[in-house]
Amino acid sequence: xxxxxxxxxxxxxxxxxxxxxxxxxxxxxxxxxxxxxxLVQNGVFPAxxxxxxxxxxxxxxxxxxxxxxxFSLRERGIPTDRLTAGVKPAPLDVVIDRLADGCKAIWH
Amino acid sequence: xxxxxxxxxxxxxxxxxxxxxTTALRLINIAAKRGYDIxxxxxxxxxxxxxxxxxxxxxxxxxxxxxxxNHVLTKELVSSLMQEAMRNGGKIDWVNCGLCVxxxxxxxxxxxxxxxxxxxxxxxxxxxxxxxxxGTRG
Numbered sequence: 001x002x003x004x005x006x007x008x009x010x011x012x013x014x015x016x017x018x019x020x021x022x023x024x025x026x027x028x029x030x031x032x033x034x035x036x037x038x039l040v041q042n043g044v045f046p047a048x049x050x051x052x053x054x055x056x057x058x059x060x061x062x063x064x065x066x067x068x069x070x071f072s073l074r075e076r077g078i079p080t081d082r083l084t085a086g087v088k089p090a091p092l093d094v095v096i097d098r099l100a101d102g103c104k105a106i107w108h
Numbered sequence: 109x110x111x112x113x114x115x116x117x118x119x120x121x122x123x124x125x126x127x128x129x130t131t132a133l134r135l136i137n138i139a140a141k142r143g144y145d146i147x148x149x150x151x152x153x154x155x156x157x158x159x160x161x162x163x164x165x166x167x168x169x170x171x172x173x174x175x176x177x178n179h180v181l182t183k184e185l186v187s188s189l190m191q192e193a194m195r196n197g198g199k200i201d202w203v204n205c206g207l208c209v210x211x212x213x214x215x216x217x218x219x220x221x222x223x224x225x226x227x228x229x230x231x232x233x234x235x236x237x238x239x240x241x242x243g244t245r246g
Contacts, residue, residue, distance in 0.1 A: 096115070105238065
């Protein structure tokens with residue numbers, strides 16, 4: 001089993017290629033790999049409660065850990081208690097933690 | 109430091125254009141505070157992050173002089189990251205892609221930045237615990 005970290009910096013409202021990242025994450029999780037999706041920059045927009053976030057819901061259902069960069073949330077005025085189900089706020093340090101642990105990291 | 113790590117970052121974006129540069133510098137800062145050894149391969153427009161000729165400017169639109177504008181210069185951020193790494197027992201090996209530098213005229217870089225090639229990136233990645241490529245948006 002491998003550990004994967006997807007760093008998603010794009011949001012589905014301004015980019016038409018975020019589905020690829022979610023699909024790949026789900027496929028890896030389905031084959032038994034440990035997958036985390038870390039939302040950063042505009043990537044945190046779909047994490048707002050009430051936002052259209054079908055992809056994030058699908059990731060959560062697949063058992064994928066979804067984290068949202070606290071700084072990016074704060075920059076965009078998104079309170080951490082107003083995140084959609086399955087998304088947890090986290091410091092950017094998590095990315096360095098995972099890199100240091102040898103996680104396979106993919107920036108998108 | 110028993111758990112000292114070496115991380116490599118490949119950057120491509122120029123400063124002052126998008127949030128990727130900010131996030132990249134934030135990541136390097138976290139690693140520097142931990143005393144990690146850090147390799148940075150600056151490719152394409154990111155060679156301007158450490159460009160020594162950057163200058164602060166006033167903002168006439170907002171009626172602010174140079175001091176009031178307090179403009180952030182990425183060359184100073186690069187230098188301070190190097191100092192931060194050293195303070196914590198680590199180091200930053202920052203390599204600017206030489207071809208990218210030449211075609212952009214970004215020859216002057218702050219102290220500690222050296223010139224190299226993608227072959228250096230390969231060596232960096234091969235000798236690191238992990239590598240993160242922060243690519244320009246395609």
